[in-house]
Amino acid sequence: ITGVTGGNGATENGVQQATVTITDDETTPTVTLSGTTTIVENAAGTATITAALSTATTTDTVVSLGFAGTASAGDYAASNTTITIPAGQLTGTITIDPTDDALYEGNETVIIDITGVTGGNGATENGVQQATVTITDDETTPTVTLSGTTTIVENAAGTATITAALSTATTTDTVVSLGFAGTASAGDYATSNTTITIPAGQLTGTITIDPTDDALYEGNETVIVDITNVTGATAGSTTQAIVTITDDETTPTVTLSGTTTIVENAAGTATITATLSTATTTDTVVSLGFAGTASAGDYAASNTTITIPAGQLTGTITIDPADDALYEGNETVIIDITGVTGGNGATENGVQQATVTITDDETTPTVTLSGTTTIVENAAGTATITATLSTATTTDTVVSLGFAGTASAGDYAASNTTITIPAGQLTGTITIDPTDDALYEGNETVIVDITNVTGATAGSTTQAIVTITDDE
Known part of the structure; x- marks a missing residue:
């Protein structure tokens, strides 16, 4: 009461006051968070993060944000660390702009959390709000391929180089584990390492192969280098490199000769001889193929291979004609070299062939x-x-x-x-x-x-x- 008049001098009884509470029919506003879920690293636009009030208020609402995830600070730029929702409005936004680099990092996440809400007539976070933006890498998964020197002479002054190459540089070291095989033995060469490390941000790494110069004829030998494992990338289409160590000694060759004619009922046998041009330190095995007009039942070969022992120049087999009662006419056994193994890389001298003619002992029927x-x-x-x-x-x-x-x-x-x-x-x-x-x-x-x-x-x-x- 601020005053009383009339009423024959009526007055306020002490200090009189009455209170009416107007109950607001809107609930306390809460804030939720949402936004773009995925954006490509090289996209033209940006990802948008939106803070939304459940009810508009008469004052600005300021939503403080925290940033986490697998993406580092250099992988994107946020337009702000707070979102302000103006009085009378329901939403406010910031943007996330991914950085387009040349490195493969894989898909990365930016996780945005509400760390605090002020203003908005007491607005609060609706439970625990979080928005995640996945930045899709525009570089493909990097692959590793292997290449290198293909041939080196045994007595060369330098070394052969094996190179591991990434299709795309990465943010971490790539370690390529290697396996070694081939016809060259461990004593025939030395490797500088059994792994190749490609440093972060680089595209290549190397090791070297150093052949051992000995005095033996071993023939050309191979060092086969294979990728056995890759850490930090994956193996590509070319996972093998082959280095051929060329022997600086002369390659031995094999020739074939023998009996040219034998009668079907002869007491003895025909002899086929394989001869090396140079003796070697290991056995030489000469594989043979048999053709001609004579069938398998017309003769017996003592073996289908000729072995020339280490240190020797020759080896032989025999052809024994079968004496039957059939007239077949004169028939031929044609012996060809089908392969040469051992002999430190010995090879056939051109195309070698020996022909034995079996003379039929029956007259023309x-x-x-x-x-x-x-x-x-x-x-x-x-x-x-x-x-x-x-x-x-x-x-x-x-x-x-x-x-x-x-x-x-x-x-x-x-x-x-x-x-x-x-x-x-x-x-x-x-x-x-x-x-x-x-x-x-x-x-x-x-x-x-x-x-x-x-x-x-x-x-x-x-x-x-x-x-x-x-x-x-």
Whole structure:
């Protein structure tokens, strides 16, 4: 009460006061955080982080932010460390601008947390608010490839270099573990290291291979370098480098020679000799292939390889012809070098070949003709014509026949016009079947002649005559 008038002098009773509380129908405002979840490192725009009030207030709301995650400070720029939501507004923002560099770092995160809220008529954080922006790296996952010197002479003054190369530089050292194989032994070379380290921010690293100069002929040898593991990147498409150490001693070569002819029934054997141009410190094994017109059953080779012992110049095998009863004609065994191993890298001297001719001890087979001489026209059976070889052969013999005589074509039927004598057999046959008619024709002849022979030659008897006796 600020004053009382009238009422015949009425006055305030002491100090009088009444209070009315107006209850706000809006709740205490809270702040939430959201924003862009992913942005590419080289994107033209920026990521946006938004702080949102549940209810507008009559005063500015200031949201303080903290930044964490796998991205470092140099990987992005935040437009501010606080977001101010103006009085009467519901939202405020900042931006995250990723830095486009040339390093591979992988996808990285920027984690934004609310560290405090002031103003906004007592506004508070809604629970625990957090927004995460993933910066997608625009560099691909780096890969490591291997390359280097391909050839170095054993007595060279320098060394061979093996280089590991990254497709993209990274922010950490890349360690490439190596394995060593090949035909060169541990004593044939020395490596400067078994790992290559590519420093952070660099693209390459190297090791060296230093060949040992000895006085032995070992042939060209290889050092095969393989990537066995990569820390900090992955293996690429080319994970192997090969260094060939060229021997400064002359490479030995192998030649082939031997017996040129042997009779099928000879008491001895044919000898095939492999000869080295220079003796070596290890056995030389010469692998052989066998071809020619002779089949596997026509001879026996004592071995399919010739071993020339260390320190020696020659080695041999034998060819023993099989003495069979078949006529095959003269046949050849052609021996070729199919490979040379050992001998400290010995090789075939050009193309080497030895030929052994096996002379057949059977004469050229001949064919003779024989058969039934007489058959009655109405006989129950047939007349048989037989072709006989003087010696069996390894292939079918085909005897072509011609038919003549006083009998006409209608007076008989021949089962075939050729006789085939199968391989390995001595004879073959056809039949003559007389036709039983009601006509009197008298006795008639079928004269069968050899007209051609395939696989042999015609002998002394090349004709057979069958007389058909008339039953009228």
